[in-house]
Amino acid sequence: MRTIALGSTVAASTSPLSLNIKTQQSFLSSSRVPRESSLFKSGICRASQVVELFPTVSPEILVREARLEDCWEVAETHCSSFFPEYSFPLDFVLRIDRMVAMVSGFAIPNGYKRTCLVAVTGSSVDETFCGGEDFKIGDLNGKFGLNRGYVAGILTVDTVADFLPRKGPLRQKRTGIAYISNVAVREKFRRKGMAKKLVAKAETQARAWGCRAIALHCDRNNPAATKLYKGQGFRCVKVPEGANWPKPKTSPDVKFNFMMKLLNTPTRV
Numbered sequence: 001m002r003t004i005a006l007g008s009t010v011a012a013s014t015s016p017l018s019l020n021i022k023t024q025q026s027f028l029s030s031s032r033v034p035r036e037s038s039l040f041k042s043g044i045c046r047a048s049q050v051v052e053l054f055p056t057v058s059p060e061i062l063v064r065e066a067r068l069e070d071c072w073e074v075a076e077t078h079c080s081s082f083f084p085e086y087s088f089p090l091d092f093v094l095r096i097d098r099m100v101a102m103v104s105g106f107a108i109p110n111g112y113k114r115t116c117l118v119a120v121t122g123s124s125v126d127e128t129f130c131g132g133e134d135f136k137i138g139d140l141n142g143k144f145g146l147n148r149g150y151v152a153g154i155l156t157v158d159t160v161a162d163f164l165p166r167k168g169p170l171r172q173k174r175t176g177i178a179y180i181s182n183v184a185v186r187e188k189f190r191r192k193g194m195a196k197k198l199v200a201k202a203e204t205q206a207r208a209w210g211c212r213a214i215a216l217h218c219d220r221n222n223p224a225a226t227k228l229y230k231g232q233g234f235r236c237v238k239v240p241e242g243a244n245w246p247k248p249k250t251s252p253d254v255k256f257n258f259m260m261k262l263l264n265t266p267t268r269v
């Protein structure tokens with residue numbers, strides 16, 4: 001369990017870009033409120049605002065691994081989706097914090113995998129067309145692309161198994177089950193199938209890692225996300241009475257569904 005300090009706020013994190021689910025959930029209900037943060041007004045994000053015009057010209061969606069040059073937009077997507085009420089300077093500090101967390105990667109234990117996927121729009125370039133050598137910094141793929149598109153959705157998938165039920169008397173971590181977290185799509189790009197594509201790509205990644213199943217926690221009071229996962233073939237797993245299954249650290253009043261899908265089930269896109 002890692003902790004990211006956000007000024008005076010302490011965010012419990014499940015992965016480098018992990019949500020502070022407690023804070024996240026309390027803001028979910030307001031995530032549809034139109035947001036014009038003072039950060040944007042201040043002009044710090046003018047470049048992003050200009051790029052935002054592009055998707056209307058070329059709306060195709062591509063899902064790929066996040067790259068180093070995506071990190072600001074990934075942090076923006078994360079923060080604007082999970083903390084829509086934050087205004088300057090806190091929203092700016094939060095974005096910086098998430099960016100640093102991503103780049104530093106909060107090194108995962110040997111033998112485990114984790115990757116951050118992004119859904120980009122406005123990119124017409126071949127996904128494989130990248131310059132330079134491959135390298136990995138934190139969760140980010142070190143390739144640079146010339147036309148990388150605009151990051152509008154994110155998802156993290158890993159095999160770290162921190163939030164999966166343990167096995168045996170020694171409470172060993174499970175293997176072969178991937179875990180999804182940090183799923184977010186910028187408000188103006190929602191209901192266009194982006195999250196579905198991200199989840200589908202996460203499943204492909206999990207299969208490539210040799211996983212037989214994929215799991216996640218979803219707030220019971222998040223009907224949109226619950227519908228998304230059920231539609232993608234995830235099913236709620238009943239937690240046995242008294243079972244001490246790990247779950248994301250949040251306020252006690254946030255209740256999660258633990259959802260799982262066997263990876264031999266066909267993926268719907």
Ligand SMILES: CC(=O)SCCNC(=O)CCNC(=O)[C@H](O)C(C)(C)COP(=O)(O)OP(=O)(O)OC[C@H]1O[C@@H](n2cnc3c(N)ncnc32)[C@H](O)[C@@H]1OP(=O)(O)O
Nearest residue numbers: 181182183184185190191192193194195196224225227228
């Ligand atoms: C494991 C986790 O990370 S849980 C955290 C989930 N993240 C959040 O709650 C952050 C804020 N919300 C969001 O970012 C988005 O609303 C998401 C990620 C929940 C959905 O992203 P989208 O790209 O809009 O979803 P997408 O367009 O792929 O919709 C897929 C299905 O989900 C369901 N769905 C998505 N949004 C809604 C909604 N607002 N109301 C009802 N159903 C919805 C629908 O069944 C939809 O299929 P349909 O459009 O064919 O009816």
